[in-house]
Amino acid sequence: MSRTSLHPFVQIRRQLHQIPELGFEEFKTQQFILDYLRQLHQDRMEIKTWRTGVLVKVKGTNPRRCLGYRADMDGLPIEEETSYDFASTHPGQMHACGHDVHMAIALGILTHFVEHPIADDLLFIFQPAEEGPGGALPMLESAEFQSWKPDFLVALHIAPDYPVGTIATKPGILFANTSELFIDLKGQSGHASLPHRSNDMVIAASQLAMQLQTIISRNIDPLDSAILTIGKVTIGTKQNIIPGKARLEGTIRTLSMESMAKIKDRIRDLVRGIETGFECEASIDWGANYCQVDNDPALTREFMHWAQKTGDVNVVECKEAMAGEDFGYFLRDIPGFMFWLGVDTPFGLHHPKIEPDERAIETAIPLMTRYLEWKSAQ
């Protein structure tokens, strides 16, 4: 598609794609959204900012309630490797999780309702820091949000594995509980030739990494999915120095809060064992924690049924994903659901080469405007 014939919200997605920013640093992104909103009919809108996020109320003609739609805003610390001529202009930062697509779709739906208001109020939530440290919970708790709290909430996430025109979701849990994991080990460094005078943190960290893998296989019910991944280990400075410090960084994913608590207990136990066994000190930091995305069963089934009936999309009932999404915090408080939007790309989320098929934007905007219109008329 040439630039001149671009769908306006594909164009907007491309502009947003060029300015990815990390969690709570979405200053240009926030300004971009505010500048865009300024071009629309002001009488129909009320706008608030919360940190680097934006809340937009589109006023209904005869509101009985408020229907909410959420898009996340942040990019990732990834060096982009796409073929785009509109690639990131921020070195080392990239929209590799589709938040540029999510925001463009939200602006498309919002624009439609400013021009064609419905009876109910609509709240558009542009939420920062989904990738970390988590913007949903503090935004939900903020006075700005609470005074506009919607009665219902929906969000989507791009899905590389599904073709354009397919949406996927399920009643109940869609995304996992997550907890980050940071373990620091501190022993005694020393000369490589004097192992008896040091506490070698290479051996301690290696043992710990291996032991941690037994938690999922030996302590968790095999029918209750869980993951413990150590993605980064930092140890040592030189080949002939026994290092006295090590850091393990990882993430825990579970489909139940009970399993999350159990895994954390076992990590504490194993770390205590390493302290004793290797005469070192250890500390654990759980970093950012996200609660599961638990779709309201009745609302999700109703949406799936409605979407299938429109004939415009193929609706798939999918399995849970072990990815995390802080949208789960909103759903703990507000009835609603999340769904996957097919964008058909061989590269997965968080991949430096991911190129979502932008035709999904043209599928999602009319689908969600029609759905919210239908929902408001109920």
Ligand SMILES: CC(=O)N[C@@H](CCC[C@H](N)C(=O)O)C(=O)O
């Ligand atoms: C959709 C997605 O990829 N979400 C992220 C959420 C990050 C959770 C947290 N920072 C962690 O690493 O535990 C994911 O990695 O699933």
